[in-house]
Amino acid sequence: MTSTNLPAAAGHSEPNYVAWMRARQQHEHRQQPLISQRHAKNDASESPDVHAQEMVWAERHAHELRLHDSAIAQLRRGSGLNGAG
Incomplete structure (x- = not known):
């Protein structure tokens, strides 16, 4: 609108x-x-592209979650950004 x-x-x-x-x-x-x-x-010519895009997004999202979980684990262990551990 x-x-x-x-x-x-x-x-x-x-x-x-x-x-x-x-x-x-x-x-x-x-x-x-x-x-x-x-x-x-359904346009069959678009299906592989859509599936590939979904797979790339899923992999990227999973990687972001792993990075987030790793950062949270480091903060909980007390080895934050200051390098003291």
């Missing part, structure tokens, strides 16, 4: 806002079948 589609708060009465909101909801309602249809169609 862009700010040009939104009526300004000053100078617009409540009926104008209600009319704008109804028009917006009707537009979204008309667009919903298109969006659902796009999601329902």
